[in-house]
Amino acid sequence: MPDSSHITNGQVADAVKGNWVDRLAPVAARPYLRLSRADRPIGTWLLLIPCWWGLLLASATTGTFGLREVWIAVGCAIGAFLMRGAGCTWNDITDRDIDGAVARTRSRPIPSGQVSVKGALAWLVAQALLSFAILLTFNGAAIALGIAALVPVCIYPFAKRFTWWPQIFLGLAFNWGALLAWCAVTGSLTLAPVLLYVAGIAWTLFYDTIYAHQDAEDDALIGVKSTARLFGDTSPRWLRGFLVATVLLMSAAIIVALAPLANPLVLVIALGGPWAMGWHMAWQLRRLDIDDSPRLLALFRSNRDAGLIAALFLALSQLV
Structure with missing residues (x-):
């Protein structure tokens, strides 16, 4: 249970x-920024990184990375911040009663009384409209995909009520950017971005199962489902499976996208990404202790670096 200082100062x-x-935000804005998880940037990174995967893999197939691609990268970054904020706001509105019953989350702005539901809804609309304005600068296919992304975003908060696999719904929402960014570059979908998308879902199952173990006891008391509760002590075996699936699916996406270029060096460098990412995930598994909440949170956050490793190799492949 959070100490009283968290409730008093709003943290x-x-x-x-x-x-x-x-430290720096205006006092009046802090509850709303906390509602958007701006004080916990890892979620923005995890939403953004698949966008950059899709962008970099698509630009590798076209052989160009100009001002348009730079704007797509920047637009995705801004959009990831806004849509992650909108998604978290929606999540906290729907979960306000559950959050009040869980030690780790009862200090969030809505259950702690810092923000009203009406205020949260207004904040949600503002973030979504700003994100939509950025989306309108992309091509028609990307705009359509961006609108379609609202479906998994809206469903996710309810998933833990009806399935033991809510992490799949999180993966569907959080990795949508791989499809969107690919379309923003190429104007259409092919097998490669779909494989990349599924690889991202496997990665989400990996890192969010680690994250969910923090709340396993509270979730059991209030009847909330998760893969952490489903797997229990067998989680390391399942996580190894998600690791392997992530590496193999991302490798397949890269091969499908880049093999037609007939440039072995580009392909080899790009393939270094999922394998290096896999080693990072294996390092996480070696440090895993499902009963150590601070370590679980640290390992979860380290997935920013895991995802950026794959993006780095995709970027390096374009310098050849």
């Missing part, structure tokens, strides 16, 4: 200590 229990929201 959220699992926020990054000394984050910019608590």
Whole structure:
């Protein structure tokens, strides 16, 4: 249970200590920025990274990375911040009663009384409209995909009520950017971005199962489902499976996309990405302790680096 200082000054229990929201943001804006998880940037990274995978793999197939691709990268970054904020706001609106019953989440803005439901809804609309304005700068196929992304985003908060696999629904929502960014570059979908998307879903199952183990006991008390509760002590075996699936599916996406270029060096460098990412995930598994909440949170956050490793190799492949 968070200590009283979190409730008094408005800080959220699992926020990054000394984050910019608590130190620098205007006092009146802090509850809304906390509602958007701006004090916990890892979610923005995990939403953004698949966008950059899709962008970099698509631009590798076209052989160009110009101002349009730079804007897609920047637009995806801004959009990831806004849509992650909108998604978290929606999640906290729908989960306000559940969050109040879980030690780690009862200090969030809605259950702690910092933000009303009406205020949260207004904040949700504002973030979504700004994100839509950015989406309109992309091509028609990307715009259509961006609108379609609202379906998994809206469903996800309810998934833990009806399935033991809510992490799949999170993966469907969080990795949509791989499809969108690919379309923003090429104007259409092919097998390669679909494989990349499924690889991202496997990765989400990996990192969000680790994350969910923090709440396993509270979730059991209130009847909330998760893969952490489903797998229990067998989680390491399942996580190894998700690791292998991530590496193999991303490798397949790269091969399908880049093999037609008939440039072995480009292909080999790009394939270094999923394999290096896999080694990082294996390092996480070696450190895993499902009963150590601080370690679980640290391992979850380290997936920013895991995903960026794959993006780095995709970027390096274009310098050949």
